[in-house]
Amino acid sequence: MEKKLSSGFSSQVSLVKCSDYDLALLKQKIYLALELIGGVNKFIQKGMKVLIKPNIMMPKKYGFPANTHPLFLKAVIQIFKESGAQITVGESSAGSQAGVTFTKKALKISGTEEVAETEGVKLVNFDFDQVCLTEIKNPHVHSIPIAKTVFEADLVVSLPKLKTHTFANIITGAIKNIYGVIPGQIKAEYHRLAPRPEQFFTIIRDLFGVVRPGLTIFDAIEGMEGDGPSAGEARQIGYIIASEDAVAADAVATELINVPSMKVLTTRLCAEAGLGKGKMEEITVLGEDLEKSVIKNFKLPTTTVYNPYLYRLILTLTKTEPFINQKKCTLCKVCLDSCPMRAIALSDKTLLINRSQCIRCFCCSETCPHQAIKPRRKNFLGNVLSKIILSRW
Structure with missing residues (x-):
């Protein structure tokens, strides 16, 4: 449930270069990213039930830059299996056609289903999972259905993709990735109930307060710029970002593409609620020098508005x-x-x-x-x- 960070706590975020999706290279770099923030064993113990939440938003083929790359997912699964974790992968994608949600199709076409099968881990389509109706203190929505599998895990690990977002938030990252624990098309309905950005993203904040990942590992090797999260253009970024503080991970990801961290609404709302650190002076970046790594010509959405x-x-x-x-x-x-x-x-x-x-x-x-x-x-x-x-x- 919701836990707040003490004001004196400094969040650690690792920033590691990674040039492509070669499996051996991915494992090496993800190990390094985790080692910088305490090592795999800090997060994973033998027998632990681990839910991995990738970002599979569309039924697009292998390597579509809006989806977590299947080899990135495979590398994380293999690392966790070596530590004896019991792994489940779960997702609910965006969109539907003729009343049928895209998740089943997206998991198959994206390569996620194949990875789960070859690695022998459980794959859960949240659209068909049992739900727990969870109360939140929000003026627009009083309760949210959350996939039951989420609450059965000892640890939730988020594997977001670094990409832009047209709806006022500039980027979609670790915080927004948690929106996929809500099954089916009710996700779109919340836009109707809270149509303004400053309203809608309070729902994201309050959901994040209930389902906070204990570990975030960003697939920021290839991302999306322009009018994301699906209609933008692929952009080589070349990094892996990891942290136990998802808010801080989003902050570093945002700064990496030359956007002030607290200008992103989800980051600011969650930081102000004490759910993580969003200000860079409260974050320690380990590994690469963030200032020297900033991509200054990253193309932002047409809709970008900082306020x-x-x-x-x-x-x-x-x-x-x-x-x-x-x-x-x-x-x-x-x-x-x-x-x-x-x-x-x-x-x-x-x-x-x-x-x-x-x-x-x-x-x-x-x-x-x-x-x-x-x-x-x-x-x-x-x-x-x-x-x-x-x-x-």
Whole structure:
């Protein structure tokens, strides 16, 4: 359950270079990343029940930069097995089609299912798991269904992917990865119940307060820049980040791509709630020199707004909206199923967005398997004005 860190505690985060997904190299570098923060045995003991939560958001083939790489997962599993852990891998992906969630398909196509089978570990599709309805103190949502498997584990290990996110948060990392312990399409429904970023991300914060990973290992070897978490472009980053403090891990990941850590809403909210360290002066980075490792030309989302309270104002001024590229659209209707406001409809063999109903959560862009929906700014003068406003924040 929720545990707060003492104010005098300094979180340790390891930052280790890793150039590619060669299995032997991955194991060597992950071992090093863990050794820097206390070693494998600090976290894993023989017989311990360990739940590994990768980030498998879409049914995309091996190596899609929005998903945790299957060889990264395989390396972590092998390391934990050597310490005698009883391992389960669990996930609930984003999106659905004709009322059927994507998770089963995503686990298979991404290579996650094959890794679990070859390594002899249990794989749980959270969409079909029993749930524990867990109360949280949040004005928008009073209880959250969480996969029962989560509470049966002695240790939850998060394997997030370093990638951007169009919905006001700039990146999605270790904190947001925990959202996948909620089964099925109820995840999209929370966007309707809490449509503003400063509302929605309090739900993420409160969920994280219930399900805090005891260890985070970032797959930041290849990530996604631009309009992620699924419609961006692949970007070689070349690092592994590890910490027992997921908030601090997110902070370092954010600083690595040249974004101030506390400008990311999930990091700030969780840090302010005492769920981890978000300020760099409270974090010790071990391994590589973070300042020398910063990627200064990392492309951020079109929707990037550092102040969440200005998010809707800026998007309104610039007329930043999800745009459907009809040439790429295959009429699969995933966006229609995934929209919490039911703002997308089929008209004369064309999918159209009702702008008056759209809350600009960009769930449609996030779940589109063909990258046919992306944010687009239509107002040049508003774009200039937004930059002036943002420069003051």
